[in-house]
Amino acid sequence: AQKITQTQPGMFVQEKEAVTLDCTYDTSDQSYGLFWYKQPSSGEMIFLIYQGSYDEQNATEGRYSLNFQKARKSANLVISASQLGDSAMYFCAMRGLTNFGNEKLTFGTGTRLTIIP
């Protein structure tokens, strides 16, 4: 069974500072993928970044980067130069396979990030 743990229910960060959102995972699969999604107050889920378990380089997408430490089973999201529009709920998720070989995502409980002007 896969498990995602996000230990920070909420964070307050000053605008323009860098932010690290923590995510640890547990799986017995050799092949898996890690995702981060953003959910603004409007409710839609927005895909931010993906890291495959065999990817040697940390994933980056604009101001977002994923600090992937396989041995520690962590996949932290780093947001550089935070902006007011970054205020949202952030979810870490892991792709794995079910017992029938189908793909599914397991989500963490989320971190609510608030950027302070």
Added chain:
Amino acid sequence: DVKVTQSSRYLVKRTGEKVFLECVQDMDHENMFWYRQDPGLGLRLIYFSYDVKMKEKGDIPEGYSVSREKKERFSLILESASTNQTSMYLCASSLWGRSSYEQYFGPGTRLTVT
């Protein structure tokens, strides 16, 4: 752009009613998913479908059923709604076959059962 639509943004139903939540995607995705989102619990997978008429239980399927008669449409059914099914319901879809394929989400349906 991928578009996933859900039939209602807000829904209020009475205990014991049969409730249908509809989801439609327009990008020919094989996989479709239903989640419920509750504060402090994140998103939990109820059911998903990887092909027409094919389904698999997620982590919390009790009290729910699903139907997928056409590739683009995936319905979540609450056979007899109960107050503990008051929640935000999110539908998602994705391509099958590559681990990097992200899921695309609909806007959500906030269901209140009274």
